[in-house]
Amino acid sequence: MQDTFTPISEVGEFGLIDRLESVLGEPANPSLVMSIGDDAAVYRAGADKVSVVTSDALIEGVHFDLSFIPMEHLGAKSLMVNLSDVIAMNALPKFATVVLGIPNHVSVEMAEELYRGIRKVCEAYDVTIIGGDITGARQLTISITAIGEALEEELAYRKGAEPGDVLCVTGDLGSAFAGLKVLLRERAELQEKKEEFVPTIRQYQYVVNRNLAPVARLGVIQSWREAGFRPHAMIDVSDGLASEVNHLCRRSGCGAIVRASDIPLHDQTHRVATEFGESPTLYQLQGGEDYELLFAAPESELKKLKDSSYAVIGEFVAREEGVVLQHADGTEEELKPIGWDHFA
Amino acid sequence: MQDTFTPISEVGEFGLIDRLESVLGEPANPSLVMSIGDDAAVYRAGADKVSVVTSDALIEGVHFDLSFIPMEHLGAKSLMVNLSDVIAMNALPKFATVVLGIPNHVSVEMAEELYRGIRKVCEAYDVTIIGGDITGARQLTISITAIGEALEEELAYRKGAEPGDVLCVTGDLGSAFAGLKVLLRERAELQEKKEEFVPTIRQYQYVVNRNLAPVARLGVIQSWREAGFRPHAMIDVSDGLASEVNHLCRRSGCGAIVRASDIPLHDQTHRVATEFGESPTLYQLQGGEDYELLFAAPESELKKLKDSSYAVIGEFVAREEGVVLQHADGTEEELKPIGWDHFA
Numbered sequence: 006m007q008d009t010f011t012p013i014s015e016v017g018e019f020g021l022i023d024r025l026e027s028v029l030g031e032p033a034n035p036s037l038v039m040s041i042g043d044d045a046a047v048y049r050a051g052a053d054k055v056s057v058v059t060s061d062a063l064i065e066g067v068h069f070d071l072s073f074i075p076m077e078h079l080g081a082k083s084l085m086v087n088l089s090d091v092i093a094m095n096a097l098p099k100f101a102t103v104v105l106g107i108p109n110h111v112s113v114e115m116a117e118e119l120y121r122g123i124r125k126v127c128e129a130y131d132v133t134i135i136g137g138d139i140t141g142a143r144q145l146t147i148s149i150t151a152i153g154e155a156l157e158e159e160l161a162y163r164k165g166a167e168p169g170d171v172l173c174v175t176g177d178l179g180s181a182f183a184g185l186k187v188l189l190r191e192r193a194e195l196q197e198k199k200e201e202f203v204p205t206i207r208q209y210q211y212v213v214n215r216n217l218a219p220v221a222r223l224g225v226i227q228s229w230r231e232a233g234f235r236p237h238a239m240i241d242v243s244d245g246l247a248s249e250v251n252h253l254c255r256r257s258g259c260g261a262i263v264r265a266s267d268i269p270l271h272d273q274t275h276r277v278a279t280e281f282g283e284s285p286t287l288y289q290l291q292g293g294e295d296y297e298l299l300f301a302a303p304e305s306e307l308k309k310l311k312d313s314s315y316a317v318i319g320e321f322v323a324r325e326e327g328v329v330l331q332h333a334d335g336t337e338e339e340l341k342p343i344g345w346d347h348f349a
Numbered sequence: 350m351q352d353t354f355t356p357i358s359e360v361g362e363f364g365l366i367d368r369l370e371s372v373l374g375e376p377a378n379p380s381l382v383m384s385i386g387d388d389a390a391v392y393r394a395g396a397d398k399v400s401v402v403t404s405d406a407l408i409e410g411v412h413f414d415l416s417f418i419p420m421e422h423l424g425a426k427s428l429m430v431n432l433s434d435v436i437a438m439n440a441l442p443k444f445a446t447v448v449l450g451i452p453n454h455v456s457v458e459m460a461e462e463l464y465r466g467i468r469k470v471c472e473a474y475d476v477t478i479i480g481g482d483i484t485g486a487r488q489l490t491i492s493i494t495a496i497g498e499a500l501e502e503e504l505a506y507r508k509g510a511e512p513g514d515v516l517c518v519t520g521d522l523g524s525a526f527a528g529l530k531v532l533l534r535e536r537a538e539l540q541e542k543k544e545e546f547v548p549t550i551r552q553y554q555y556v557v558n559r560n561l562a563p564v565a566r567l568g569v570i571q572s573w574r575e576a577g578f579r580p581h582a583m584i585d586v587s588d589g590l591a592s593e594v595n596h597l598c599r600r601s602g603c604g605a606i607v608r609a610s611d612i613p614l615h616d617q618t619h620r621v622a623t624e625f626g627e628s629p630t631l632y633q634l635q636g637g638e639d640y641e642l643l644f645a646a647p648e649s650e651l652k653k654l655k656d657s658s659y660a661v662i663g664e665f666v667a668r669e670e671g672v673v674l675q676h677a678d679g680t681e682e683e684l685k686p687i688g689w690d691h692f693a
Contacts, residue, residue, distance in 0.1 A: 011457040013485075021457060021483055028464040032477045034443065046479030048444060050498075051395010060446035060494055061482045067450075068484070099378065100392060102404035104448075104492045106411075113355040113365060120372040133376045135390030138405045138492075139365055140412070141357075148448045148482075148492035150404055154394075 043163050043256070044093040044240060045153070055157045059090040062148040065108075071145065073188050076115050078217045080122030083147040086243065088130055089221035089296045091153035093241035095161040098153040098223070100135045101127075106142025119147075130223055159235060166238035166257035166301035172319040173236075173307070175225050175297045177269035178246055179285060182292025183277035184209065184216030212273045219296045225314060226298075232309045236300035247290040249299050250319075251328055251342035257301070260326040263319040263340055266333040290330070291343055387507050387600070388437040388584060389497070399504065401497040403434040409452075409488040417532050420459050422561045424466025427491040430587065432474055433565035433640045435497035437585035439505040442497040442567070444479045445471075450486025463491075474567055503574075509582035510601035510645035516663040517580075517651070519569050519641045521613035522590055523629060526636025527621035528553065528560030556617045563640045569658060570642075576653045580644035589637040594663075595672055595686035597645060604670040607663040607684055610677040634674070635687055 013021055022041075032040045038055060039047040045059035063069055063083045074082070084101060091098040103123065107116060127134060132151070166172075187209045195202045206213055221241075229235065238257055240249045246268065254261050268289045278285040301321055319331075330340040357365055366385075376384045382399060383391040389403035407413055407427045418426070428445060435442040447467065451460060471478060476495070510516075531553045539546045550557055565585075573579065582601055584593045590612065598605050612633045622629040645665055663675075674684040 009456070009458050012453065013451055013455070013457055013460070016457055018483060021451075021460060024457060024461060025464045025483075028461050029468050029471070029478055032479070034475075034477045037444075037477055037479065040477070041480050046444070046446070048479065049395075050400055051393075051398045054395045056394055056400065056496075058444070058446060058494075058496065059480055060448050060492075062448045062450060062484055062490075062492065064450050064484055064486050064490075067486065100381070100390070100402070102390070102402060102494055104404050104406045106406060106408055106490060107357055107365075109356065111357070112353070113357055113360055113368060114353050116357070116365060117368060117372050120369045124373050127373070131378075133378045133381055133384070134373055135376070135381065135392065136385050136403060139362060139369075140406055140408055142408050142411065142490065143487050146406075146408075146450060146486065146490055146492075148404075148406065148490075150402075150446055150494040152400075152402065152496075 038157065039162060044090040047094065047160060050154070054154050055160065057091050057094045057096040057153040057155060058150065059087055060148065060150040061087045061090065062146060064146050065144040073192060074217055076118035077122035079147070080119035081126045082217070082219060083149055084123050084126045084132070085219055085221050086296065087149045087151035088126070088132065088223070089241045089243070091151050092221050092223055092226055093239050093298060094153070094155070095159055095226055095235060095239060096153035096155035098130055098132050098151050100133050100152040102150045103134055103137035104148040105137070105139045106144070106146030107139065108141070108143055108145055111145055130221070161236045161239035161300065163238055163240050163252055163256035166253050166259050166321045168259055168321050168323050169303070170237055170301040170321045171304050171307065171317045172250070172261055172263065172299070172301060172321060173315045173317050174242070174269065174299050175222050175315050176295065177271045177274065178242060178295050178297060179288030179292045180212045180215040180271045180274045181219060181294035182288045183274040184212035184214070186277055186281060187213055188216065209273055209277065211271060212277060216294065219294060221296055222298050228311070228314065234306060234309045236302050239298055239300040242295045242297045242299050243293055245291040245293040246299065247340050248342045250340060253299065253301060254328050257321070258324055260322040260324050260328055261319055262322055262329045262331055264331050267316060267318045269316045382501065383506060388434040391438065391504060394498070398498050399501045401435050401438045401440040401499060402494065403431055404492065404494040405431045405434065406490065406492040408490050415489065417536060418561055420462035421466035424463035425470045426561070426563060427493055428467050428470045428476070429563055429565050430640065431493045431495035432470070432476065432567070433585045433587065435495050436565050436567055436570055437583050437642060438497070438499070439503055439570055439579060439583060440497035440499035442474055442476050442495050444477050444496040446494045447478055447481035448492040449481070449483045450488070450490030451483065452485070452487055452489055455489055474565070503579060505580045505583040505644065507582055507584050507596055507600035510597050510603050510665045511581060512603055512665050512667050513647070514581055514645040514665045515648050515651065515661045516594070516605055516607065516643070516645060516665060517659045517661050518586070518613065518643050519566050519659050520639065521615045521618065522586060522639050522641060523632030523636045524556045524559040524615045524618045525563060525638035526632045527618040528556035528558070530621055530625060531557055532560065553617055553621065555615060556621060560638065563638060565640055566642050572655070572658065578650060578653045580646045583642055583644040586639045586641045586643050587637055589635040590643065591634040591684050592686045593643050594684060597643065598672050601645070601665070602668055604666040604668050604672055605663055606666055606673045606675055608675045611660060611662045613660045634684070
């Protein structure tokens, strides 16, 4: 057996992934177009089409707390985060499998609620659940694999951004994290004040919904198809902007400048950060779970798009220039890939 | 929220699956060939080929105990059980994704060992790992999705058996369960006798290996392709013969007669059952985890196959005749679908 015991927290999530990738070695299958390292993997499924596959798990106590998220929302969110990865390849999600590990504190009715959420997302995104597995577990564990399809030339990888491309993002960022802050505060107040607790969640409806019921941007990529637009590179914002910009830069061999004041910010996100005495920019950079699309494109191509569907927040530069955050006052700092790490 | 709390154990694994299938409703995607309810799902992936997809999870404390199974074997087995489901569709496995939930008691080195096992199986079966997810968890959780391919006319479903077809099985049955009994006994003795413990595992090598390092029958289906043989219906034996025969019968709308004395039995399985004062037939019917192929075929087709690759253990009859176990003395009893239930 092993003589050394290195805790996972010492190498971190991405360090562990690198080490396990090394164990696997280089993939050799000629029909594989893209392996580990993007939002999803891609392989040639037939003469004409490629399949896009991604798997993601949500685990109780790590990714969610059953005391705040209703089962139906949890089911919807678990599927949604996987569809978001398929969509971030510029592919259309089609099928999914669901593996559930169910503890004793989850009833048949709760499992059905969870599936009602899954069904709603299936209907909204035209996705079919084609299988899975159900077993006992100590924590509620939801592991989903989503499969999409596309023509090979339609795909957008993390690689492909070029110096001179603009960096764009759909929607606003930081709001899902602001929603989490509100939920945590409400729970603490409920525990403290008991019967006298007055919920204030209503004024924060937008950010709370962004956390509990995220929406993957299928409509955006569908409108791009109609407009004849394809990004040079793309990723979904699941771990926070700082981490995702660095992923695009690393895979594309570029640097980037991100202008802090151009990152779209919702009023409620601003209000929540102010109430907590924290920086809204930090919510945007490190908050995660926004499931917006971050993409690279030549500026000239943007005229194909509706102005309201995205914001330009920076541009790609040569690799030597690094990955830089530019503040409103003109000062700059390195944009470090700090985001969510499940082992930190 | 819900007013009723029905424990999962009250409806059981299959009862829960039925209820969750009802929540999802009927799948509507026209490219879906086979949905939930077989060893794997099937969809048309391109003009010429179908994709076959299955997901399965192994969870610490439910499916395995880290004190008996080396990490490398565990990795290999986790992938193998999924490949077995693809193979049971008469399709060739090609890709897989791996989702790991890792607790604090698992080190980076242990995770690497697990992946070495996965890699060995990838190499032996020509399968490529194309993605996945890694997260923290309280129990080691390994959830794998395997994807295979086939021509549509090559597939063998659970449905398709006809009255008059013979019922056949590859390899021998009950040996994986006999191996589990030996492992449990060795552990109990080790705990009791401490330093004076003398392991006897060597004399039970075959059955212990069947439990720790099961082998999916890719070679069998490859030889069938060469011989121009396709079964009418097929399933892999993961939950025990009793359960699997009933699955084939239910999906095919048939009954079946299984002759107990014709079910292949390994000497070591017989010896272990005798030592425990238990019936070897019970090991074969309810033990599970053998990952052999159980299939239906017209007797005339069997001449295409090598005699050594399978045994005829019974035949399919009309549905009204039921699913029956025939003992060596000619007595008969109903063969109830009793097998492994993770919530029992």
